Amino acid sequence: MRRYFGRKALIYLLTFFVAVTLNWMIPRFMVGDPVLRMLTRSSVSNPDAVAPMRDYYERVFGLDRPIWQQYLNYWVELFKGNLGVSVSLFPAKVTDVILDAVPYTLGLLIPAILLSWYAGNKIGALAARRKWLDNTALPLGYLLTATPYMWLAILLGWSLGIVAGLFPIAGGYDFDLQPAWSWPFVSSLLSHWFLPFLSLFLVAFGGWAIGMRNMIIYELEADYASYLESLGAPRRLVRRYAFRNAMLPQLTGLALQLGVLVAGALVTEMVFGYPGLGRLILTAIQNQDYFLIQGTFLFIVIGVLLANFIVDIVTVLVDPRTRTGMQGGTA
Amino acid sequence: MTDLDPDVRAPGAIAAEATAPASTTAPAAPSPAAASPRRRMGEALYFALRNRKVVGGLTVVLAFAVLGLVAPLLSDHGPNEYVGPAAAPPSGEYWLGTTTFGQDVFLQFAHGIRSTFVAGVLGGGIAALVGMSIGFVAGYRGGLVDEALNMLTNVVLVLPALAVLILLHSYIGIDTVVEQSVFIGLFSWPWVARAIRAQTFSLRSREFVDLARLSGLRSSTIIRREIAPNMSSYLVMTFILLFGGAVLFAATLDFIGLGPTESVSLGLMMNNAVHWSALHLGLWWWFVPPGLAITAIVGSLYLMNVGLDEVFNPKLREM
Numbered sequence: 001m002r003r004y005f006g007r008k009a010l011i012y013l014l015t016f017f018v019a020v021t022l023n024w025m026i027p028r029f030m031v032g033d034p035v036l037r038m039l040t041r042s043s044v045s046n047p048d049a050v051a052p053m054r055d056y057y058e059r060v061f062g063l064d065r066p067i068w069q070q071y072l073n074y075w076v077e078l079f080k081g082n083l084g085v086s087v088s089l090f091p092a093k094v095t096d097v098i099l100d101a102v103p104y105t106l107g108l109l110i111p112a113i114l115l116s117w118y119a120g121n122k123i124g125a126l127a128a129r130r131k132w133l134d135n136t137a138l139p140l141g142y143l144l145t146a147t148p149y150m151w152l153a154i155l156l157g158w159s160l161g162i163v164a165g166l167f168p169i170a171g172g173y174d175f176d177l178q179p180a181w182s183w184p185f186v187s188s189l190l191s192h193w194f195l196p197f198l199s200l201f202l203v204a205f206g207g208w209a210i211g212m213r214n215m216i217i218y219e220l221e222a223d224y225a226s227y228l229e230s231l232g233a234p235r236r237l238v239r240r241y242a243f244r245n246a247m248l249p250q251l252t253g254l255a256l257q258l259g260v261l262v263a264g265a266l267v268t269e270m271v272f273g274y275p276g277l278g279r280l281i282l283t284a285i286q287n288q289d290y291f292l293i294q295g296t297f298l299f300i301v302i303g304v305l306l307a308n309f310i311v312d313i314v315t316v317l318v319d320p321r322t323r324t325g326m327q328g329g330t331a
Numbered sequence: 332m333t334d335l336d337p338d339v340r341a342p343g344a345i346a347a348e349a350t351a352p353a354s355t356t357a358p359a360a361p362s363p364a365a366a367s368p369r370r371r372m373g374e375a376l377y378f379a380l381r382n383r384k385v386v387g388g389l390t391v392v393l394a395f396a397v398l399g400l401v402a403p404l405l406s407d408h409g410p411n412e413y414v415g416p417a418a419a420p421p422s423g424e425y426w427l428g429t430t431t432f433g434q435d436v437f438l439q440f441a442h443g444i445r446s447t448f449v450a451g452v453l454g455g456g457i458a459a460l461v462g463m464s465i466g467f468v469a470g471y472r473g474g475l476v477d478e479a480l481n482m483l484t485n486v487v488l489v490l491p492a493l494a495v496l497i498l499l500h501s502y503i504g505i506d507t508v509v510e511q512s513v514f515i516g517l518f519s520w521p522w523v524a525r526a527i528r529a530q531t532f533s534l535r536s537r538e539f540v541d542l543a544r545l546s547g548l549r550s551s552t553i554i555r556r557e558i559a560p561n562m563s564s565y566l567v568m569t570f571i572l573l574f575g576g577a578v579l580f581a582a583t584l585d586f587i588g589l590g591p592t593e594s595v596s597l598g599l600m601m602n603n604a605v606h607w608s609a610l611h612l613g614l615w616w617w618f619v620p621p622g623l624a625i626t627a628i629v630g631s632l633y634l635m636n637v638g639l640d641e642v643f644n645p646k647l648r649e650m
């Protein structure tokens with residue numbers, strides 16, 4: 001188990017290192033003096049932003065110093081939590097801006113991921129044993145996973161939001177409300193949350209249902225299943241073993257799908273103008289607010305790494321092989 | 332036998348999961364070719380052409396490909412030109428209506444399908460090439476090379492690709508669909524490398540590979556002539572999944588507004604529709620067709636994959 005976690009931790013640390021290095025390196029791909037170029041490019045709209053930006057750049061880039069020292073400086077500023085100042089939302093700090101948006105994204109993602117995974121597995125397992133359900137659920141599942149996230153979001157927003165008028169389709173809550181723990185605010189929050197959640201849930205659900213259905217069918221063909229059946233074990237028991245075995249790949253699948261799910265959440269937020277990281281990225285891109293883009297990038301990477309780590313812990317709890325340091329641990 | 336099962340299952344399962352949007356049944360572990368390659372190909376073709384899923388999926392994909400190729404040629408206008416009345420619903424003259432600016436939606440749509448196919452073929456192709464090379468080398472060589480490549484694969488695997496591409500694109504800025512596809516390809520190969528590595532691993536100690544090694548063939552030749560043909564069916568299906576993945580990926584980037592600046596794409600059409608409030612104005616012909624086309628193309632690719640699985644894996648054939 002220690003080996004398993006050691007390996008995983010090494011991979012995550014390395015990934016974080018690569019991400020930070022990318023973040024530091026990419027501005028250097030641009031030709032010419034990056035400081036000057038960014039100053040002229042992004043601060044036209046806001047003259048006040050020039051001084052702090054120049055200040056930050058000098059500290060982080062310090063272009064007169066040797067490369068390794070510049071790189072080191074970048075790490076130092078990073079650990080101080082200093083990701084620079086947002087240009088489009090001057091004088092807010094990038095870290096603060098992002099921390100304001102993160103709860104909305106998590107509030108969408110976590111329920112959507114967990115519920116779609118749970119429901120997908122259940123329906124998928126059911127579909128594997130009922131012909132009629134298989135014939136309806138399978139095509140639907142393939143259709144859903146082939147749907148681009150933003151298109152489903154657009155369709156739901158248009159049909160349920162505008163044509164039917166059931167749900168609001170812009171923002172995270174009504175514009176005339178102030179965030180507070182009051183009933184009008186919470187209900188407004190929920191009604192704005194529902195459509196983005198639904199579209200994320202549906203697309204992800206299709207993938208899990210298909211995966212589970214295929215895994216179960218595969219498991220039922222395995223030797224242990226036929227052996228159990230030939231011993232006269234009740235079908236329910238065989239199914240239960242198959243389900244437990246099929247769960248594991250679904251769990252690793254969850255870890256592998258995290259990046260795609262986050263991407264889905266980002267574009268869904270963009271469609272609904274939901275005030276999470278997705279909308280933040282969109283405004284950052286439109287305003288060429290590079291600090292904000294870089295900061296969001298780092299936050300997303302950290303989030304995905306943490307989520308991966310959680311999945312690893314769950315895998316250890318569920319899969320006895322990882323505990324004894326056998327096969328599962330090498331993945 | 333039970334000891335072997337997780338090993339044998341792993342590659343297919345991982346592949347199926349990695350593309351959860353795309354998961355199909357895990358192809359069974361490759362078995363050494365019994366018949367000659369040509370006969371096997373002929374047999375696969377025979378069954379493929381009689382499989383409704385393969386034929387149906389292929390028909391839809393080809394129909395879109397032809398539409399993308401031919402339709403832009405029939406018009407002498409560019410996709411972004413203002414040709415008609417503003418916000419007109421579909422009619423005989425403008426098959427899919429016009430945008431709020433009077434651009435022909437059908438023309439944009441046809442051009443968009445063109446870029447979609449470029450992104451799919453090129454992005455999927457590059458990802459397949461990189462993933463297969465790394466997978467084959469890591470699995471065949473083993474040892475330190477394997478460790479290093481495996482580490483690389485795992486790092487790229489957990490790195491959220493879209494976030495990286497957002498960062499890259501916003502700084503570098505890309506102009507053409509080709510550039511975009513290259514970037515997409517370079518970040519979507521890891522699950523392929525993992526799956527192929529595992530399969531190569533189980534093949535490399537078989538007798539026929541030993542024999543090839545004894546007869547002094549070079550490693551690259553052994554991989555190409557002895558190992559790859561034994562998972563050719565798997566490779567074909569991998570490419571199809573990567574194709575679909577790249578199409579979705581490109582659409583996402585285009586929708587964010589980080590797509591190629593020089594051409595029209597289906598994602599960009601949706602972006603424009605949302606941006607110019609087509610939803611509120613009820614211009615459904617502007618945002619429904621692009622998404623529908625992507626869903627149809629990717630869905631047909633997945634369907635083809637399920638069908639091909641039945642073709643290559645006789646156990647699944649419904650005869």
